[in-house]
Amino acid sequence: MTRGLSRLGELVRDALQAGFRLLPWPTEPGLRAIGTPGPSSPVIITGNYDLTVRRVARALRGLDAWLVVAPSQGINVWCAAAGGHLGTHQVVTALKTSGIEEHVRHHRAILPQLAATGVEAREVSRRCGWHVRFGPAYAKDLPRYLALGGKRADDMRQVHFGLRERLEMAAAWAVPSTLVVGAGAAVLRPAWSLPLMAFAVGLALVVFLVYDRIPGPRRLLLAGGATTLSLAAVVFAGGGASALLAAVVASGALVALLTYDYSGSTPIEGGSHFEERRWHITLDLERCRGVYSCVEVCPEAVFEKREDVRKAELAHDERCIRCGACVVQCPMDALSFEDPNGERVGPDVIRRFKLNLLGRRAVATPS
Numbered sequence: 001m002t003r004g005l006s007r008l009g010e011l012v013r014d015a016l017q018a019g020f021r022l023l024p025w026p027t028e029p030g031l032r033a034i035g036t037p038g039p040s041s042p043v044i045i046t047g048n049y050d051l052t053v054r055r056v057a058r059a060l061r062g063l064d065a066w067l068v069v070a071p072s073q074g075i076n077v078w079c080a081a082a083g084g085h086l087g088t089h090q091v092v093t094a095l096k097t098s099g100i101e102e103h104v105r106h107h108r109a110i111l112p113q114l115a116a117t118g119v120e121a122r123e124v125s126r127r128c129g130w131h132v133r134f135g136p137a138y139a140k141d142l143p144r145y146l147a148l149g150g151k152r153a154d155d156m157r158q159v160h161f162g163l164r165e166r167l168e169m170a171a172a173w174a175v176p177s178t179l180v181v182g183a184g185a186a187v188l189r190p191a192w193s194l195p196l197m198a199f200a201v202g203l204a205l206v207v208f209l210v211y212d213r214i215p216g217p218r219r220l221l222l223a224g225g226a227t228t229l230s231l232a233a234v235v236f237a238g239g240g241a242s243a244l245l246a247a248v249v250a251s252g253a254l255v256a257l258l259t260y261d262y263s264g265s266t267p268i269e270g271g272s273h274f275e276e277r278r279w280h281i282t283l284d285l286e287r288c289r290g291v292y293s294c295v296e297v298c299p300e301a302v303f304e305k306r307e308d309v310r311k312a313e314l315a316h317d318e319r320c321i322r323c324g325a326c327v328v329q330c331p332m333d334a335l336s337f338e339d340p341n342g343e344r345v346g347p348d349v350i351r352r353f354k355l356n357l358l359g360r361r362a363v364a365t366p367s
Helices: 002-019 050-059 077-082 088-097 121-128 139-147 163-188 190-213 218-236 241-259 293-297 325-329 347-352
Strands: 030-034 043-047 065-070 108-111 131-134 280-283 303-306 311-314 335-338 353-355 361-364
Touching: 002 050, 002 163, 030 050, 043 050, 043 077, 043 088, 050 065, 050 139, 065 088, 077 353, 088 121, 121 131, 163 190, 163 241, 190 218, 190 241, 218 241, 280 311, 293 303, 293 325, 325 335, 325 347, 335 347, 347 353, 347 361
Parallel strands: 043 065, 043 108, 108 131
Antiparallel strands: 030 065, 280 335, 303 311, 353 361
């Protein structure tokens, strides 16, 4: 009975946090024991976004490990790292204050790969003596990663936007959208409330399931289709001129809201409304020494190894989403961005400043 209630509580938390994913969901930072870990058990670090912490714990079920939860303001790892809320300072603080050193004989820790845009692995080692490596992009791959002795298969490095991820993002946008349109309609026209809420849910599903697969001017085509369907529904229901006008306004507003930063809501495209969208990555081959940290942390497999010349190769620069992870991690400072004017944006800028909510690199990280 107690186990069933606990499972039900977990499902409710999952649903709430999926529906309101755009909000912070903090949990207490600190040290957690997974299973019955000992002095030689692996140490895994994540941010204090509650859903992530619980998913990591589930992924590790049946294993023995230490989980260090670093403060990330209750934001998921990738967004927190990109925004300066999960960086070197937070990881060092967590390792120093969690008490983990009292429980293990080693100083090795595993970071989520998607933290690489914010956490400088070499700096963590310099500041507190812990050697940190970047693990897989997804928590579900942690058992396989550990079974392979800390080696990542190629499929563990790349992010993807599969059905589960698409449905989760649809829910994250559908819930606030339905609340807004439902509340507005309840005040002005109560009879429209439920149909508008259903329309918002359906539109969110369409956007995150097929929007990136629409050829041509996808926003215009989606808006045209949504408006046509909503007008047809109003005509079928016998609505008058005011209902027809409301249908046009509501469908247009919802499409604008859901597609405004669609690319920034997915892990496979760079945000379309931030100032770096026109930057491109550059590789200085004279500086490159074949350390291949760029290959290890890039979530889009932009780089390939050239073992014959011991150099990295910028093989698929069209895939780059400008997350900056490669620039942050390269020990030779061989990587940088270049803006449309041909000016270099170096590693010092990318490491020191992170993105604010408006997509501007203006958040200074603690030194």
